[in-house]
Amino acid sequence: MSFRLRASRLEDIEPLYEMAKLTGGGFTNLPADRQSLGAKLERAATAFARDDDRLGDDQFVLVLENTETGQVRGTCQLFTQVGQQWPFYSYRLTTLTQHSQELDRTVRAELLSLTTDLEGSSEVGGLFLHPNERAGGLGLLLARSRYLFIAMHRLRFADRIIAELRGIIDDAGGSPFWDGVAGRFFGMSFQEADYFNAINGNQFIADLMPKHPVYVAMLDEEARKVIGLPHPTGRAAMRMLEHEGFAYEGYVDIFDGGPTMSTRIDRVHSVRDARPGKLSATDLDIGQRALIATGTLDSFRCAYGQCEIAEDGTMAIDEACARTLDVVAGDEVWSVPR
Template identity: 50%
Template sequence: MTWQVRAARTADIDALLDLAKLTGGGFTNLPADRDSLAARLAKSEASFARLEEAPDDELYILILEQTSTQRIAGCGMVFSRIGARWPFYSYKLGTLSQSSRELGRTFAMPYLSLVSDHDGASEVGGLFLHPDLRAGGLGRLLSRSRYLFIAGHRARFGNKMLAELRGVLDDDGNSPFWDALGRKFFGMTFPEADSFNAVHGSQFIADLMPTQPIYTALLPDSARAVIGQPHACGRGALAMLEAEGFTYDNYVDIFDGGPTVTARTDQLRSVRDSRAATVTRLCETGPTPEGQEFAPALIAAGQLTEFRAWIGHIAPGTGPATCTLPTREAETMAVTIGNEIRHVSL
């Protein structure tokens, strides 16, 4: 157990920028722009420090850090309320059925509508893990720690949670979906539009994007084929989201056509199944004095800026809503008897 997820700090800017340079584009929440990242970190620190608990456009950035070396190798984000500053736009994929009596045929016509149906929801995003470490469970730690943070600060988030996945890009970082649709109205390449959105927000979409439905039959095959499909590097992330309870309901990203998935916040597995417990004993690994065995678990401790999460071990404590932790793990994570932790099975 050498890795933890903790609240980000402004001093993490250099490490976060190094990660952003590895994303390969199309990663709006983690732009390879120092000023933009610095602004995000400043907003995150202000969000962690905020006393009011009702959601109001906060951003919480969590960092994956090796406890022994302080190496930063990943990040994840939670947005408390989307659509607070400007509408959160998506395309909704629908189907219009039209019949011709003369031909004796009925046609199903898929179309895309520009909508802001998710305004007011919370969002998990910005999940990125260093390519050299995408094995061994660190992605699961980084992803699921966000849900323990949400569960431990539930009043700060909405009742609906969503996640957007990066869509399909070619080897040059271009999006077949954007090239067929958005580029026609904005005169910008996908990297240009994506970079502009990352820095300035999506209001320019409202200014220039046509609001009328767009029939997908008018798009080339290359664009239709990627609607609702995640980037190859995002398939593992989609699987983790689905394991938490997210589902796809025909909403796609307006830039690259990647899928948007949603869930009820309280029905997310790591929120629903996590439990708070007070640490009443620390002991060496092996059966506890009461004969209880330690089980692997995702564990979190601390509130707001003191939040940290790790994959460790836990055993039942000496009473209801109590637990026992291994001494060495507790010392590494600065947890002692009397502290409250939150845990969920792996």
């Protein structure tokens, strides 16, 4: 089968809705709500249509398409600048050290402080692959295609980039972190708060959340032990992010305590190593396995293929990839080694 990433369309709402119902909660960027998903697709359509090449408040939605059947089997998103419509809140895990001369004792206490430090960053998120397609490197294609999109539209993105990973969710769909921290102040379950956030944004956190730091030692054990841990299904995603150059720097999600990874965009390996070039041939037999992309904004497409780069910068790719991307000799493509 042949798969490619492409820009989303308004008619993708139904397959996105069906996938959203499979996420299992805690997946704010892909809520199982048609109205919210429709708004995301409309916002993405506006972003794809904007022709001035500058940093704005955009959201791009990409989908993974089976080119043989036309089915949408995965999705991912990019946000060019978070915290523009409402504050972008995180908890920052820090350490307070205090010393008593009389007791000759030093005490170190971990604190969770509500912060908007990450405001203005670009973000990659909303990655979901249909359970029936979780083989053959399609998750990697979904994840890394976003970085090729950034490289090809660099002026539309900020200097810093983040990725929020879903935290620990129990079998009942609850969050030990939420129950131990924010849930004490809001009188609502994690599922209720998560859904409300997905549909309406998190301004209610600013309105009601205490602004003073939370001492980690005062939380129950179940809440403490999940701080900064990804959901088991997100461990592979965390490793991929680390491989790209992202790092966990103590920022966690205010709802489920999952880790927020960050780095400078130009240090992301798949952005730094991406190369443009003209297609010299589309009948390559053996080359380096690579991600290959073409198109601009709403015509963006990305797929796996064989690639060979000549000394003059031109590229040859295999026939199957050329067919999947609908490119011919003379077209411009971008590539990054797999």
